[in-house]
Amino acid sequence: MLDELERARFERLVLPHMDAAFSLARWLTRDAAQAQDAVQEAYLRAFRFFGTFRGEDARPWILGVVRNACYRLLERERAEPAAQFDEQAHGEEAVAPGTVVRFPLDPEAAAIARAERELVQRYLRALPPEYREALVLRELHGCSYREIAQIADIPLGTVMSRLARGRRLLQRALAAGLEERGTGT
């Protein structure tokens, strides 16, 4: 049984990363409810294995646990697909994961910014998971290459090539998408 000191240490080092954990889970599972399940499961597991964690910066560590929980959950899901997959709800989420759009004064610029933002989110969601996770960890969580390598359990060189490849894919999709909407240059 973990003693009180360990629990207090967990509370101080791991609990504050809940938003980062949820955001990562959201992008990996692409579903808010599943993201919650994954984070819950990850925290349970993290608490159980907290004894193996050394150091003060627990963020990469807990993000790694969350990442694995997400893939386990998706794996289980594939094995037994949910009975009521709601295309509508999932499709809607692709565009607006509950974030606030700030409107610049120029309505046209605002429309372009919004369109671009939606496209970025849509194409990022559509990327294969290995590129998506590298990009999200880099751009959203601001992780270093070394941290990404730790979280995704891959060599440093692979981090570099996945980020580069992911960005090229996204760039191509975005260029095509913006053109299609008539908001490109």
Add this chain to the structure above:
Amino acid sequence: MSCKETTRLLDAYVDGELDLAAGLHLEEHLQSCAHCGASLARLKALRTSLRRGVELETAPDGLRSRLRARFSAPARGPGLSRGWGLALAAPGIAALALALWLGFAVPEARVVYHITSSATASTALRNLANHLQAAPKVKIVVVAHNDGVDFLLRGARDASGEAFEPAVRRFLERGVEFRVCNNTLERRGINASRVIPAAALVPSGIAEIGRLQSQEGYSYMRL
């Protein structure tokens, strides 16, 4: 440095992950090569779009409070600490741990009642009372939609002639929330001022139910 080499290292350069010497070589090449300079500009633009497109999200309240209840210091109920001991006693069995977890979540379960017909409103309120009695900590939101909005209009009475409003107010005091679908009001030409003050308006009843389920962890009950 060649264009090929530059292309290979450009991402690491933009990410500030290139060592100083390689960085200097790359900058030297960029100054003399318009092609690679344009690649750099595109890459930087993509990063700006990406950072605008993905933002850190706040963990939903339900998840936050569950995790806090689990791992924060304040005194916990007897059920919780007992359950925790059980979870620890079964290492490696994630499914069991999860089941226990779900068990704990029961005191703060969230349920959305969907009322779509005025005929079932009385039954729904009776179920509501029973539900609260059996699970006093349950959080219930009632979403009224289609003909189900009628009992939340001023002066509405049940089949035996009793007014709904006082009952609704009593539920409100116990933490139950009532939400009325504005689409329904518009479609049926009902002025929003006819809705009793105890009930709130939401743009779409269906969207509200979807939101409660997908984002706030509510389970759904149709009445």
